[in-house]
Amino acid sequence: MHHDRSRFSLFALVVLYAIASSAWLLGSDRLIVGLLHQSNRHGFVPLVTDLSWIGFSCLYIIWLARRDRPFSIQLVVAAPAQDDSDEQSAPEAHAASQVNPHDAQLYAELQQAIQRQEFRLCYQPIVLLSSEDLVGFEALIRWRHPIHGERSPVQFMPLVETTDLTAVIDAWVLEEACRQMKWWQQHYPIARSLVVSVNLSGQQFCQPNLVTWVKSILDHTGLPAKSLKLEVTETTLMKDAQLAVELLEQLNQMGVKLSIDDFGTGYSSLSYLYRFPMDTLKIDRSFLNHIDVDGEQVELVRTILMLAWNLGLDTIAEGIETPMQLAQLKSLRCTYGQGFLFSEPLEASEMGKFLKKCQQANHL
Structure with missing residues (x-):
């Protein structure tokens, strides 16, 4: 037997x-x-x-x-x-x-979501804190489940990032964000100076064809490289720091802007931070929760900002929700910010209206 x-x-x-x-x-x-x-x-x-x-x-x-x-x-x-x-x-x-049986069901539903084109992108504005002028936006994936309705990325992206689905979804997100950004630039003059930020998963960043893949999408959509910013977490960068330096240098030479995402939540080597050709450092929202009342948190953010200045990087604070948080970040001279205080993530159609409003305010 x-x-x-x-x-x-x-x-x-x-x-x-x-x-x-x-x-x-x-x-x-x-x-x-x-x-x-x-x-x-x-x-x-x-x-x-x-x-x-x-x-x-x-x-x-x-x-x-x-x-x-x-x-x-x-x-x-x-x-x-x-x-x-x-x-x-x-x-x-x-x-x-x-x-986990729940993961099995979710994986099957995600496969169906790809086939049925249930994913879409929303865009959250990023502003210059000193003037609150629009400088760009971050592309964020959303999923409207046919039965369960809106599902937060927190509910499905952790599984996506551990399976083969991440390559498919990453490719769609980057191409859709670049395509949409190019369309806005063609219809709204103000968008020509803006930058769209896209998150790269750890799996996708480590692919040997990363640079070729990014270039092919830019060529296909016609978006200038300077209009795209790729966000990579410090944890991903430090998995193979030497490889990260090589890939980032190639992307930088193309003209693509680069950002360290969720800074402060992982482990970074200062020697490599100086070698990474980054443009911005993004402060994780967990450091801002009580920045308006917590003195220790203020000093921690101040230290991160000083590190960024010494590295020659601009800074972005994410998750700004109150006027007090904004005032504190302005006093600390943080460069950029995003959060519900300025705008929630907007559907592409709503972002078009937002751009038109900003354009009228600037008399463009």
């Missing part, structure tokens, strides 16, 4: 490798497999299979990104029971078997 199980495991492995587009463990003996039929690549068909009859104790899910296929493949490996010593010798495999 054990020999038969092994033969079935090998057969199942080959079959799933050939046809599965996604596979998730729902419990100790149930598996959901999403199939993408060759005749209909846009159709996601969930298939629930009962595996208890073959006596498997766990399923190890291994994520593979196959570049030689038009869509990603998820490989499912079935394994018989192991004793305690085996589990201790393979902690990664044991951890991989602990798949």
Whole structure:
């Protein structure tokens, strides 16, 4: 019987490798497999299979990104029971078997959202704090679920960033933001001097073709490189600091603006901070929550601002919500800011109206 199980495991492995587009463990003996039929690549068909009859104790899910296929493949490996010593010798495999059923469902819904074009971008204005004039905006992804309505990025982006979906979504976000920005520049003179900021995931930043990919999108959309700012977290930069320096220098030579995102929440080497060819340093909102009443927080922000000045960087404070926070940041000479005090993230159509209003105020 054990020999038969092994033969079935090998057969199942080959079959799933050939046809599965996604596979998730729902419990100790149930598996959901999403199939993408060759005749209909846009159709996601969930298939629930009962595996208890073959006596498997766990399923190890291994994520593979196959570049030689038009869509990603998820490989499912079935394994018989192991004793305690085996589990201790393979902690990664044991951890991989602990798949959250909620994540399985969310992953399937995200795949459908991509196919159905349920994602959209909103744009939050960024202003020069000294005058509160508009200088640009940040592109932020939004998802309107057909059943559950609006879903916050906090609810789905952590999963996206650990799967193969991040490449697809990152590519769409960057191209859509550049396309929309180019359209605004063609219709609103004020937009020609503005910059759109786009967040790059850690996965996407580390891709060897990053620079070529960014250039191809700029060429395709016609957006000038100087009108695009890419935001990368300090945690991502420090994963391979030397590689980060090389990639950032190439992007800088193209004319793309660069920003360290969520500064202060990760670990940075000062020696590398001096080598990164960045334009701005973005102060994480967690440092601003009580800046209007907390003296220690004020001194912490002051220290970050002094570091930025010494590095020759402009600074952006995100999450500004009250006039007191704004007043404190102005007194500390922070360069730029964004937050609900100025504007919530706006749909593209609403941003068009916002640009028209700013244009009229500046008599352009």
